[in-house]
Amino acid sequence: MTHNHRNPLIELCGIRFGYPGSQPVLDRLDLVLRPGDRFGLVAPNGSGKTTLFHIIMGLLKPDRGTVSLFGQTVSTEKEFAPYRSRIGLLFQDADDQLFSPTVLEDVAFGPLNMGKSADEAVALSRRTLSFLGLTGFEDKITTKLSGGEKRLVSLATVLAMEPEVLLLDEPTTGLDTRTKETLKAVLNRLDIASVVISHEFDFLTATTDHVYTMENGRILLDDELHIHVHEHAHRIGKQPHRHV
Ligand SMILES: Nc1ncnc2c1ncn2[C@@H]1O[C@H](COP(=O)(O)OP(=O)(O)O)[C@@H](O)[C@H]1O
Ligand SMILES: [Mg+2]
Incomplete structure (x- = not known):
């Protein structure tokens, strides 16, 4: 199903970002989040997930590419400011x-x-x-x-x-099983577009509709991804899965 009629809340186009003196962490990264979208993001430590959230919030400035929030291209501090309160970032x-x-x-x-x-x-x-x-x-x-x-x-x-968008950076860290269940229920009661970073695959499948990964500085949205996620699910635990 496509939702192209719903204007993007967040749109990243061709983002490249590297910390000073290092190779780019994000490279040619694209992302579109529309109202109602609930994305999960699972990728190894150091993949650039937290960096991605900081780029969306304007806490880091991309070397290349554009960030658009609620339909406006934003790059300066002044341009980001009015949108920050509309996007809720849960810091790692x-x-x-x-x-x-x-x-x-x-x-x-x-x-x-x-x-x-x-x-x-x-x-x-x-x-x-x-x-x-x-x-x-x-x-x-x-x-x-x-x-x-x-x-x-x-x-x-x-x-x-x-907020109109939630960006949750590893929300289950330090939570016991019962609190995690509470959090799952809370997230499912909210009607807010979200991107959730977590290493807990079952948490992502319970709280989001699509699970993506990051590799070589990009978000994988294609068929390769399903294979990756599938393997990942195996490595983490033996949750039921479907072959793709
Ligand atoms: N403030 C920083 N200065 C330099 N390098 C950083 C900084 N923050 C993160 N990095 C590096 O950038 C890469 C991506 O980090 P991060 O976005 O935190 O990944 P993730 O959240 O996927 O674990 C890592 O190699 C990390 O060491
Ligand atoms: Mg991180």
């Missing part, structure tokens, strides 16, 4: 996301920054925490949370901004 490392003393302050920061009143921001934050099963965490000290709790609070800070 929760310590990059959480910086306020308490959970409620951290979750309310985004909504306040977007111009909500204090009352609205607090109400929205409480609702978001409740949605994630974190009622009662409001006054906890963020630095004292467990890894899994930090992960969920980070997600709360992202969801409280009511």
